[in-house]
Amino acid sequence: MPVKLVCASHTPMMEFIHPPADVEAKARQAFKDLAADVAAYDPEVIVLFAPDHFNGFFYDLMPPFCIGLRAACAGDWDIGHGPLNVPEALALDLVQALQAEDLDVPYSYRMQADHGFTQPLELLAGSVGRYPVIPIFINGAARPLPPCRRAVQLGQAVGRFLSQRPERVLVIGSGGLSHDPPTPQFGSVPPEIEEFLIAGRNPTPEARNTRQQRVLNTGRLLAEGKGESLRLNAEWDMGLIDSFSQADMDRFMAMTNEEILEHGGRGGQEIRAWIAAFACMQAVGEYRTTTHYYHPIDEWIAGMAMVSADSVAARKEAQA
Numbered sequence: 001m002p003v004k005l006v007c008a009s010h011t012p013m014m015e016f017i018h019p020p021a022d023v024e025a026k027a028r029q030a031f032k033d034l035a036a037d038v039a040a041y042d043p044e045v046i047v048l049f050a051p052d053h054f055n056g057f058f059y060d061l062m063p064p065f066c067i068g069l070r071a072a073c074a075g076d077w078d079i080g081h082g083p084l085n086v087p088e089a090l091a092l093d094l095v096q097a098l099q100a101e102d103l104d105v106p107y108s109y110r111m112q113a114d115h116g117f118t119q120p121l122e123l124l125a126g127s128v129g130r131y132p133v134i135p136i137f138i139n140g141a142a143r144p145l146p147p148c149r150r151a152v153q154l155g156q157a158v159g160r161f162l163s164q165r166p167e168r169v170l171v172i173g174s175g176g177l178s179h180d181p182p183t184p185q186f187g188s189v190p191p192e193i194e195e196f197l198i199a200g201r202n203p204t205p206e207a208r209n210t211r212q213q214r215v216l217n218t219g220r221l222l223a224e225g226k227g228e229s230l231r232l233n234a235e236w237d238m239g240l241i242d243s244f245s246q247a248d249m250d251r252f253m254a255m256t257n258e259e260i261l262e263h264g265g266r267g268g269q270e271i272r273a274w275i276a277a278f279a280c281m282q283a284v285g286e287y288r289t290t291t292h293y294y295h296p297i298d299e300w301i302a303g304m305a306m307v308s309a310d311s312v313a314a315r316k317e318a319q320a
């Protein structure tokens with residue numbers, strides 16, 4: 001059972017605001033090249049670890065993780081429409097395999113997948129419905145957040161499950177390295193925003209647009225060196241990529257929310273999706289990474305990175 005990994009930052013701002021043309025062209029080309037790799041690999045199933053941004057998951061019942069047994073696009077930023085192609089029986093088997101390991105992972109028959117899921121599917125897989133996909137939500141926005149070590153443990157358990165399966169699997173981790181978008185924080189916002197954070201599903205187009213304009217404005221200000229967002233942190237980001245390349249799970253087992261916030265900003269907490277994806281890959285076996293792209297892109301509020309990994313065993317087989 002071959003397993004390949006791609007981890008990539010997401011930024012739903014790509015169609016709305018533009019960095020310098022050469023920067024944008026290189027980022028888009030890197031996504032295209034990776035999409036060609038994915039098409040050549042032709043996965044039989046994708047396991048996608050991704051965060052949500054108060055589009056599908058709210059404080060009325062906020063799980064640390066959630067496996068989608070059925071899922072559809074949340075519709076935010078107009079990325080993706082309709083259902084994801086979830087292999088329901090396989091996703092259910094995964095839930096039960098995790099339960100057998102004493103991991104009480106929540107699951108949903110009506111998961112709303114926001115741009116954390118839909119953008120990598122569109123950019124890397126061609127469309128949200130192109131391949132069967134098991135979406136696994138990892139809370140990276142709603143405090144209190146699950147400790148990073150729980151993301152390691154979840155990822156490893158998913159990897160052990162995949163090791164027993166015959167399918168050709170692509171594992172995707174979706175999320176930013178350093179970035180600090182204006183995601184509201186419960187406890188420091190007015191009551192009406194708290195109410196949105198508790199139960200803001202299916203907003204009106206006007207409410208969605210207002211929210212998106214706020215994010216876009218943050219990107220504009222960041223690019224002008226203004227605003228209150230934490231600056232993108234290339235040094236932190238490169239250090240993370242290095243740790244993933246060395247399969248240094250000890251670092252991620254010990255990583256704290258405070259450390260991430262200080263160096264990577266509010267959005268940096270999304271690193272849990274990469275952590276789970278790499279832990280999954282590590283549980284399958286030894287791997288080698290390739291860094292396809294890194295650039296801190298202010299306009300997109302993204303320490304924008306794309307990294308893939310292939311198992312050493314699969315590489316040897318391919319060379320034989």
Ligand SMILES: O=C(O)/C=C/c1cccc(O)c1O
Pocket residue numbers: 010011012013053175176179181183212215267300301302
């Ligand atoms: O729509 C949002 O709330 C967040 C958007 C965003 C912008 C930039 C990088 C990201 O990872 C985001 O989720």
Ligand SMILES: [Fe+2]
Pocket residue numbers: 010051053116175176267270
């Ligand atoms: Fe995000």
